[in-house]
Amino acid sequence: MMLSLDLSHTTGAFTLEARVEAGAGITVLFGPSGSGKTSLINAVAGLIRPDRGRVVVKGRVLVDTQAGIFLPPWQRGVGLVFQEARLFPHLDVRANLLYGRRWSADPATDGDVARLVDLLDLGPLLGRRPRHLSGGERSRVALGRALVARPDVLLLDEPLASLDAARKAEILPHVERLRDERELVIIYVTHAIEEAARLADTLVLMEGGAVVASGPIEVLTARLDLVGRFPADQAGAVLTGRVVAHHAGEGLTEVDVHGARLLVPRTADALGAGLRVRIAARDVSLGRGPLGRLSMLNRIEASVLAIAPHLADDGMVDVALSAGGFTLVARVTRRAVAELDLQPGVAVTALVKSVALDRRSLARDQATGQT
Amino acid sequence: MPDLGFGLGPDEVEALLLSLRVACVATLASLPLAVAVAWVLARCAFPGKALLNGAVHLPLVLPPVVTGYVLLLLLGRNGPIGAFLDQTLGVVVAFRWTGAVVASAVMGFPLAVRAIRLSLENVDRGLEAAAGSLGAPPFWVFLTVTLPLITPGLLAGAILCFAKSLGEFGATITFVSNIPGETRTLSSAIYTFTQVPGGDGAALRLTLVAVAISLVALVASEVLARRVAARVGGHDALA
Numbered sequence: 001m002m003l004s005l006d007l008s009h010t011t012g013a014f015t016l017e018a019r020v021e022a023g024a025g026i027t028v029l030f031g032p033s034g035s036g037k038t039s040l041i042n043a044v045a046g047l048i049r050p051d052r053g054r055v056v057v058k059g060r061v062l063v064d065t066q067a068g069i070f071l072p073p074w075q076r077g078v079g080l081v082f083q084e085a086r087l088f089p090h091l092d093v094r095a096n097l098l099y100g101r102r103w104s105a106d107p108a109t110d111g112d113v114a115r116l117v118d119l120l121d122l123g124p125l126l127g128r129r130p131r132h133l134s135g136g137e138r139s140r141v142a143l144g145r146a147l148v149a150r151p152d153v154l155l156l157d158e159p160l161a162s163l164d165a166a167r168k169a170e171i172l173p174h175v176e177r178l179r180d181e182r183e184l185v186i187i188y189v190t191h192a193i194e195e196a197a198r199l200a201d202t203l204v205l206m207e208g209g210a211v212v213a214s215g216p217i218e219v220l221t222a223r224l225d226l227v228g229r230f231p232a233d234q235a236g237a238v239l240t241g242r243v244v245a246h247h248a249g250e251g252l253t254e255v256d257v258h259g260a261r262l263l264v265p266r267t268a269d270a271l272g273a274g275l276r277v278r279i280a281a282r283d284v285s286l287g288r289g290p291l292g293r294l295s296m297l298n299r300i301e302a303s304v305l306a307i308a309p310h311l312a313d314d315g316m317v318d319v320a321l322s323a324g325g326f327t328l329v330a331r332v333t334r335r336a337v338a339e340l341d342l343q344p345g346v347a348v349t350a351l352v353k354s355v356a357l358d359r360r361s362l363a364r365d366q367a368t369g370q371t
Numbered sequence: 372m373p374d375l376g377f378g379l380g381p382d383e384v385e386a387l388l389l390s391l392r393v394a395c396v397a398t399l400a401s402l403p404l405a406v407a408v409a410w411v412l413a414r415c416a417f418p419g420k421a422l423l424n425g426a427v428h429l430p431l432v433l434p435p436v437v438t439g440y441v442l443l444l445l446l447g448r449n450g451p452i453g454a455f456l457d458q459t460l461g462v463v464v465a466f467r468w469t470g471a472v473v474a475s476a477v478m479g480f481p482l483a484v485r486a487i488r489l490s491l492e493n494v495d496r497g498l499e500a501a502a503g504s505l506g507a508p509p510f511w512v513f514l515t516v517t518l519p520l521i522t523p524g525l526l527a528g529a530i531l532c533f534a535k536s537l538g539e540f541g542a543t544i545t546f547v548s549n550i551p552g553e554t555r556t557l558s559s560a561i562y563t564f565t566q567v568p569g570g571d572g573a574a575l576r577l578t579l580v581a582v583a584i585s586l587v588a589l590v591a592s593e594v595l596a597r598r599v600a601a602r603v604g605g606h607d608a609l610a
Contacts, residue, residue: 045504073503080504086497090519090602099515100505149505 002185003027003153007043007053007063016040016050016209026179026186028196028217031206031229037189040206041155044187045080046073057185058152077105079151083158085138087130093141094126100149108148120144120174136167140174147178153185154178160195172198176364193234197221197278198363205229217276222327224308224320227281235318236280237329240365243269252297252354258325263297264357274365281318283356284330287349288340298352302328304344307337321350383577385552386560391584393468393556394536397475398529401483405528409487430542431481439545442474446546470547471554475539479532486531490524491517522599530592534585557581 003022016036029037042048055063062071087096101107120140139159160168204214222237241257255262255275302323309317321328430438446453447465456462464470502512540558547554561577564570
């Protein structure tokens with residue numbers, strides 16, 4: 001593991017107790033505000049001193065309370081991008097970018113910087129002051145500034161939380177490119193499922209200062225015991241598939257997900273490219289028997305794995321479905337369960353409108369794309 | 372002394388130049404220490420902090436004559452510090468212009484500390500944390516992030532210290548007396564002229580000069596602070 005962390009820390013009434021292992025690629029810390037995501041990141045960056053625990057990055061011990069090791073932040077080689085960008089207001093973009101170069105153990109060359117400027121489209125901004133930048137531009141500069149220092153680990157603390165959807169769409173591809181270009185451990189904090197679904201190689205679910213579960217996003221989002229941890233409109237399985245055809249005339253793209261075929265709105269991905277599809281539980285309808293003619297293009301034959309009523313007793317239940325190689329979650333009413341006589345083992349057809357699988361539900365999947 | 376015009380006599384020019392020299396040296400000398408003390412007061416928590424805070428602000432509340440007398444007791448030739456300086460370094464400040472600098476610096480110090488401390492407390496600590504995460508050690512963060520961001524406060528502190536120094540009378544006259552050409556500053560000179568028959572004209576001229584210098588200093592600091600604030604972005608000019 002390139003980053004392993006095991007620590008506990010108490011401030012006031014809040015206790016953080018977490019174990020996280022992360023490899024190269026993006027580990028997303030996901031959870032509501034106050035779940036300890038930022039505290040965890042701050043412990044890695046050295047901004048808080050944990051009561052007990054160990055943090056190791058690429059074999060280098062950053063914190064070991066038993067051995068009395070606590071490296072100060074500036075000796076950690078850990079890059080940190082804050083939600084508010086925190087650019088130095090008295091320096092222009094170029095000086096902001098180069099700030100960390102002087103102290104880097106392995107300083108970025110002019111060529112590295114030029115490539116980064118290219119990668120993040122910073123060229124036109126170099127002479128400007130931070131206060132003349134838009135929110136999205138600030139985020140990009142902050143990202144670039146952290147990378148010029150060449151960290152072993154890049155911590156991104158809700159870097160997009162203050163941006164609107166358009167600005168987010170502007171930054172996310174850059175983060176993806178970083179993941180693809182460098183052997184970098186990236187820890188990404190967010191409470192937005194679209195960002196998690198799009199970026200996460202590993203998902204770490206946090207709540208109340210503890211790690212509830214961690215693992216591949218497809219697995220975690222399909223677990224009924226975890227469905228309730230996601231906000232109601234965000235619960236639902238993330239599937240990984242591969243683009244097999246474009247139906248240009250109809251504006252549709254066909255994706256193979258473990259043998260099942262999904263039709264989604266047209267994407268720009270090449271044939272064979274990996275694609276992640278997030279199917280929100282409330283967008284999945286269930287049917288039994290012959291269905292007749294329906295407008296829902298995606299019909300997935302599956303069998304009921306388990307049914308879990310909501311703790312809140314709001315008349316809804318979550319139904320886990322096994323569809324061969326993958327698991328799907330459907331959110332339906334209790335009445336529907338009774339009318340369809342749904343029970344574990346029953347064969348059903350899961351129905352999903354292609355319209356529901358919009359851009360925010362789709363993301364390029366690097367791992368699948370490479371294999 | 373050459374006649375610099377403005378209708379000032381040689382004595383008056385002498386007092387004016389001495390005052391400017393004393394004020395400039397006092398300001399420059401006390402500023403670095405004021406930054407250090409302001410930093411300690413703004414950032415550190417330690418037992419006895421209230422005591423340090425009190426000691427720094429004492430000259431602000433004590434009658435200036437008392438401060439001057441304490442300086443005389445400590446730094447006079449027979450005082451514990453004065454004797455030590457005289458014997459080891461051969462430095463004597465009592466009844467010298469350097470003594471006037473010390474008196475001015477001591478009186479202006481709390482004003483400078485206050486301005487700089489306020490400014491320091493307004494600095495976004497998050498920016499310093501960001502600099503640290505980029506690998507910069509604390510002293511470098513202070514030089515390249517904190518110091519530039521508190522420049523408006525530094526300017527305000529310097530101007531207050533300078534103005535206090537120009538106007539300083541009680542502590543100076545008690546500590547270093549009123550020796551023409553050595554310790555007779557602008558304020559002492561005005562006082563002296565008001566005490567002699569026919570000195571009204573000179574007192575009035577020097578008064579106008581003092582008003583002019585103070586106004587120029589005030590306007591200059593305002594302009595500079597604005598310019599710096601615009602460069603730093605967002606922070607209030609004399610915060």
